[in-house]
Amino acid sequence: MQVAAPLVSHDERAASGLLLPLGVVLIGVTLIPIAYSFWTSLYALNLRRPRLVPFVGLDNYGAVLSSPAFIAAVARTASFTVMAVTAVSVIALLVALLLNQEFPGRRVLSACLLIPWAIPSVANGLMWKWIYDANYGALNGLLLQLGVIQHGMIWLGDPSRTLPLIANAFVWKEVPLAAILLLVNLKAIPADLHAAARVDGAPAWQRFRHVTLPALRPGFTLVAVYEAMVAVRHFDLFFLLTEGGPGNVSDVVAWRVYVETFRNLNFGLGAAMAYILALATLLMSYGFIRALAQRV
């Protein structure tokens, strides 16, 4: 014991040696860029006039936060996030409840479930763009054959449908991960809780409502915060499906940062926006990270 104890206790030198490569990567490729990003956000850096870079302090932030276009983009991002997170949570719950049952074919089903999760977001975007296609797409084809609609719809071109349809593509890809996380939570519910409720004569629905749902709280929290983080910053589908349009109905914050930075070449303004987005996600996920870090 006297020999072993110091071996596992404080050993800063060994730890720092083993952590060094990770430290180099994270400091060099994350922390310094973040600092540099803040520095950039204080200048009116526009690559169209690279010689003239006046220091403007927090003016970029003021300009972003007082711009009606940015505020509108924030509102769109929020509405996309709420739609996406709600749908992911509900569908993932149904999937998890199904996969929590024992039946032949369950393993094949859970293997297939991973397919949307594994698909690159670019392929996902391409696939849904083709499904929504106004002329030859599968959605129009299916609904016409079923007699639900009488003529083809221009799905993504309809401003009232654009965000929900993009959210649908997002949800399809995100459901598997959320379902897996909820399933772990379901399996961890002690069986005697259900047994006790059954002895008390509680019908299935009541057992679900009063035993299962409350016990799923940690799983739902994890899913909701994680999916909200992913949805708020989501870019790929907006790029592939609509490029912010039609008009500006799908002009969300991540898309705004891209346009401001790489199309208008306003690097200072873009950096300020990106910083605001980063701070917002950091605040949103503070509790999430605390919970995760305490588990290890």
Added chain:
Amino acid sequence: MSEPVRLAPPTLPRLLRGAGLAVASLVLLLYVLGPVCWLLSSSLQTEREIVSIPPHWIPEAPTLRNFEAIVATGLGRPLPTAGPDPASGGFIPSTAANLLPAMLNSLVVAVSIVALNLLVAVPAAYALAKIRFRGRQAALYGILATRVVPDIALVVPFFLVIRKLGLLDTLFSLIVTYLAVTVPFSVFILTSFFEQLPDDLDKAARVDGCSRVQVLLRVFLPLARPALVAVGLFAFLSSWNEFLLALMFTQTAASQTLPIIVASFTSDFTVSFSFLNAAGVLAVVPPVVLAVLFERHIVSGLTAGAVKG
């Protein structure tokens, strides 16, 4: 609701349950596989068939022409001559030749990312799991917190630095940035895995005179094989699937990865729909095959953080 069920003979509820499960499974299967099957079916249709209304769910005259064109042009050969369908050849863009090189770029980056992830994350995770040092908790918070920063916030400074170093349009710029983006999750999964291994293993080997590095290599690594597989897969998939950073840093076929080339077709209205879907299939197949083959590893890796390790 439960009363009639309880009074019925025992086979009826079992039958109902079976039917319910079958219907639910079928619905889920359709939801998950429907869109992918449509992608695959479209990639196999001829130019004439793909624009039929209503759409043909199953191709009547399936053809591999798109895939042949991708391989042929990728190897520098001319487009195979169009067969009885005169329209098909013209809709295959000349940039089809970029798909195979882009796949190779994606592969090089992804394999490098897997190797570097393991090299960086394994020692770090061992230190975080088995050595008590001051600031351990803070280090964990810090590592996880870096993943909260959206990639789009890193893009601006990355771009400016990479441009200054003259590294725009190189695979190196992708490898460096992807490493920073993937490594925190790898560290997290491996740390929770090492945590589960008993401390006594560490102590016993240390008493026998092993150095920290020897303990890690000889005792922990062999035990950690499933976690290493999971981490390698996640790193591979995130790298293979990444779009935003590659969109900013790559400019020519020298460094463009598969998602960039595929995305470039979606905005080109002259490209055939069936060719577009074939390019999509090309991007989808490797990750889907890996995911289905290694389902167990992936699920246990994904849930490593969800359950109390």
